[in-house]
Amino acid sequence: MVNEADITRAAEIVAKAKNLVAFSGAGVSAESGIPTFRDPGGIWDRFDPDEVGTTGGIFSAAARKPEAIRSFLSETVETFEKARPNPGHFALAELERMNILRSVITQNIDDLHFQAGNTRVLEVHGNLYRQRCLACNKKTKLTKEKYLSKARSVLIEAKEFDLSNLLTLMPTCECGSSMRPDVVMFGEAVQVVPESIQEASTCDVMLILGTSGVVYPAASLPRYARGSGAKIIDINPREHPFADMSDVVISEKTGVALPRILEEVKKIRGE
Numbered sequence: 571m572v573n574e575a576d577i578t579r580a581a582e583i584v585a586k587a588k589n590l591v592a593f594s595g596a597g598v599s600a601e602s603g604i605p606t607f608r609d610p611g612g613i614w615d616r617f618d619p620d621e622v623g624t625t626g627g628i629f630s631a632a633a634r635k636p637e638a639i640r641s642f643l644s645e646t647v648e649t650f651e652k653a654r655p656n657p658g659h660f661a662l663a664e665l666e667r668m669n670i671l672r673s674v675i676t677q678n679i680d681d682l683h684f685q686a687g688n689t690r691v692l693e694v695h696g697n698l699y700r701q702r703c704l705a706c707n708k709k710t711k712l713t714k715e716k717y718l719s720k721a722r723s724v725l726i727e728a729k730e731f732d733l734s735n736l737l738t739l740m741p742t743c744e745c746g747s748s749m750r751p752d753v754v755m756f757g758e759a760v761q762v763v764p765e766s767i768q769e770a771s772t773c774d775v776m777l778i779l780g781t782s783g784v785v786y787p788a789a790s791l792p793r794y795a796r797g798s799g800a801k802i803i804d805i806n807p808r809e810h811p812f813a814d815m816s817d818v819v820i821s822e823k824t825g826v827a828l829p830r831i832l833e834e835v836k837k838i839r840g841e
């Protein structure tokens with residue numbers, strides 16, 4: 571049961587915010603059916619990050635044990651096909667429409683903040699549907715349907731699967747070279763870091779939503795916010811890695827807590 575006093579305290583802070591920024595992790599998409607990484611039974615419990623979390627790992631595993639990679643990639647396709655924004659995503663989109671939320675900084679690659687209606691989303695780990703050319707670096711965003719239908723045909727419907735099939739998954743850039751998903755794998759450069767540090771350092775309230783706070787440099791962003799005097803609200807049903815710097819800690823799912831906070835904010839603001 572959500573703690574109503576915490577919801578009220580959070581809503582009082584959010585209602586007065588001049589520059590609210592949300593910092594989200596995989597937990598925000600858990601209620602959309604996308605498994606998190608570090609919860610019990612999460613992705614890193616079932617797949618080896620050294621294999622599926624790096625491009626080299628994926629290609630070498632596809633050559634050595636294609637069926638293992640096929641099952642990881644097929645699970646991703648099926649999960650993302652079904653995934654829709656949940657009430658937590660929609661509450662953030664409404665806070666942007668109310669001109670309270672300035673931006674979302676997300677570690678997620680699932681595009682769900684955009685699909686819910688947020689327009690200012692900084693994706694520090696990239697976006698699965700955006701493709702990046704390996705030669706000219708041009709970025710092209712495919713529709714979710716276009717990207718996943720091709721992935722389904724190569725990974726799930728095809729009888730055979732090996733490295734050569736995996737390579738057919740890579741779209742071709744106008745320059746003729748192959749493109750890959752514009753997502754940040756382990757050991758690769760994180761994206762939009764300066765912009766995210768700027769956002770975190772100039773907000774007056776930060777919502778920390780569904781993250782274990784263990785992956786840097788993303789996990790340093792709440793410290794930038796705190797260091798600039800922002801109030802911090804951490805929403806997470808299981809752990810609170812930023813409890814030491816939080817003004818309010820809510821042990822609840824974001825899909826439950828955020829709509830309740832939004833409801834209270836509207837009451838406070840008479841909207």
Ligand code: APR
Nearest residue numbers: 595596597600606607608677780781782783785808823824
């Ligand atoms: N609502 C809010 N939080 C939730 C929910 C929920 N419904 N369900 C789970 N959580 C919390 C968990 O308690 C956990 O603290 O979400 C957090 C998810 O943590 P991780 O799985 O570690 O995900 P994240 O913090 O986003 O990981 C950061 O690690 O592997 C890399 O690139 C990957 O972007 C990812 C990064």
Ligand code: ZN
Nearest residue numbers: 703706743745
């Ligand atoms: Zn190109």
